[in-house]
């Protein structure tokens with residue numbers, strides 16, 4: 001028999017599935033959620049649902065986005081001929097924070113294992129990237145053909 005009520009045990013079990021969250025942290029988070037306002041708890045639940053319902057991969061750069069093409073690929077003020085190849089979507093935020101790059105991106109691991117819509121679609125930049133092996137891929141930035 002669990003030491004917590006069934007809904008609490010279920011929440012703790014779900015939180016334990018998150019990376020880096022062990023039993024103690026899951027319990028601490030579950031009790032935090034229990035003590036939080038109804039509005040905060042609902043906002044958390046809604047944001048989890050919306051991430052799964054509304055996000056997909058950009059068909060151009062493989063970034064995780066709610067609009068396709070993503071804001072970086074559809075921006076008229078960005079230099080789309082200059083492409084920064086990054087490993088993960090989270091790398092884009094780090095580069096954007098520097099405010100030193102105003103081109104497009106190509107995400108190598110945008111989420112082929114994410115289950116997101118578009119995850120099985122080969123992007124146009126993925127093909128560009130495949131074509132340029134042996135040429136300029138080793139460089140941080142490369143010029144798009």
Ligand SMILES: [Zn+2]
Pocket residue numbers: 058059060061062063069070071072073074
């Ligand atoms: Zn994009």
